Amino acid sequence: MNAVVPLSALLDARQVWRGRAPEVPAGDQPTGWRALDAVLPAGGWPDASLSEILLPADGVGELRLVLPTLARLTRSRRNVVIVSPPYAPCVAGWQQQGVDMRQVDIIEAPEKDVLWATEQCLRSGSCAAVLAWPRQADDRALRRLQVAAATGQALAFVFRDRSHLSNASPAALRLELEALPRPQLWVRKCRGGAVPTRPVPLARLAG
Amino acid sequence: MLWTCINLSHLAMDGMLRRRPTTGPLVLVDGPVNARTIVSANESAQAAGLHVGQRLSAAQALLSKFEAIPYERESVDRWHRFLAAVAYRYSSEVSLLPHAIVLEVSRSMGLFGPWPRLDAMLRADFAGLGFRHRLAAAPTAHAAQVLATVSDGQAVLSVDALRHALQRVPLAKSSLPANAIAALPGMGIRNLGQVLALPRDGLRRRFGTELLDALDRLIGDRPSGLELYRPPDTFDLRIELLHEVENQSALIFPLRRMADDLAAYLAGRDGGVQRFLLRLEHREGCYTDVPVGLLAPQREGAMLFEFARGRLEHVVLPEPVLALHLIARELPAFVPAGRDLFDERPANALPIGQLRERLRARLGDRAVYRLGSTTDPRPERAQAVAECGGVHDEPSPRPTWLLAHPIPLRGASPRILAGPERLETGWWDGAEACRDYYVVETSPGQRAWAFCPPGEQGGWMLHGWFA
Structure with missing residues (x-):
């Protein structure tokens, strides 16, 4: 033990890998679903980040998942933008869920402009949440949205088909909705925490 | 009273250079067809030896290749009035003098700050628009004009200092009546100081009251009697292009200039614009209109340019474009959007109104909307596009x-x-x-x-x- 090597020399030589405690993103965006908040590392949506929601089909509860958040945001007079939704939002239905439709902007964009419009809204810094349904979005496009969400301090929600699950995604949170055999929600990726091994049953979401 | 004079001796050339930015030699010519003379020359033409007052034929002998454009009095006049509208932002008393604009600024300084700051703001505005200028300030409008002709940046703030400042001004630049300027040097009088020292009786007998009136206006013993400029209620700007333009990208540069001019005009009026028309003129009096409608009045140049460009990109040009014409008739009051002092949004946030305009400009006027509920029970009619929709609760x-x-x-x-x-x-x-x-x-x-x-x-x- 005569060779005394200073620790800093080892670190500078990059021969020592330093384990880091996973940084838990500070979140202040509860989803409004207690069972889901409990399993997410940030205790809710990852703030100023992209969340990806993967669906087997339309109408399996994807809006019920985000409507409590939209209701909370619009009631505090923040703006929410919906980019090229697959159907028209039903005003009466959204209002029944507590959303103030006067704060909700709907954008009809042709397919090639969906990502551009989404990025503009996220980057502007004046939208609290942006919901988008891009048909064709690759890894790079989603990364752009993630960066834009961080720049504009906005919640970004991207709704895509379940078939994209096998592709890697830069989203901070990936959720997969399942309708059969029973409605449930899988957390497929969550930054800053271990992925829960069990699905969150959708029936329990209501509670 | 404190008047400032903005001397625009290169007005004709600067107006032309805005339209056709070029680094090559360029001159403006005027006069009868057989005896054209140069009335203005840009820097590279001057470097080649061309100068004002030269015959066009002499210039052609000196330099083989340069552009000679006829001097248009109307276009110079239009630029003159446009710049007066820009200066109107700083004072309600603006007057036009030959090759100059004078404005009364003693009260404006309460709002804009002391003279050095106001001077810097005026210079920034005019330089930003691309007009070379010389500035001077004096207690009378005519004295300011004379001082601006002599040198740049002279500020005389009191009447006593004014007499002193005028002492050494040569007669040729004194803007006194022409007959006096022609005759006085023959009597050994070479500058304004000497004229002011002469007995008034003698001057009146020799030159009439005209000269004495001019001297009194210069010193401030007599009101300036200038006609005040009133900005027009509509904005109308037309730019002829250098050549026939067939694709939109060549329209972008003049469009940016026009949008900036519109913004400068709106700032002068303290107003905004909600709707304007971009007219693309083709041959034989045909034109294509590109209307630009905004959700709320705007006045920022970059924004106006972006919205107009977005609309223009969707237009298919049926024919080559010869000229651009921007017409704004509706100029409502502009109310800057209020923001919270403790706003949580990022500092560089784009207001939601401007974001919506940006999206509309690219995606179309109907692409961005909000939905409101109606009282119709049929689901397909229970909601409608509405700027501020009614809130009607549905029990089922x-x-x-x-x-x-x-x-x-x-x-x-x-x-x-x-x-x-x-x-x-x-x-x-x-x-x-x-x-x-x-x-x-x-x-x-x-x-x-x-x-x-x-x-x-x-x-x-x-x-x-x-x-």
């Missing part, structure tokens, strides 16, 4: 997605979760609806809102999703 459960048109629900017979909700209405306007709505679950596990004819439970029509 409604889905979150609504299909534009009901479609047949295919597949196995769905499982009924709730219903029916009978809807029988619309007999008064021909679109009668008589339906039983159910909440059903489809075989892939979706929750749907579907209806069938009253009393039946088949022939399902899908109208929405409880997503």
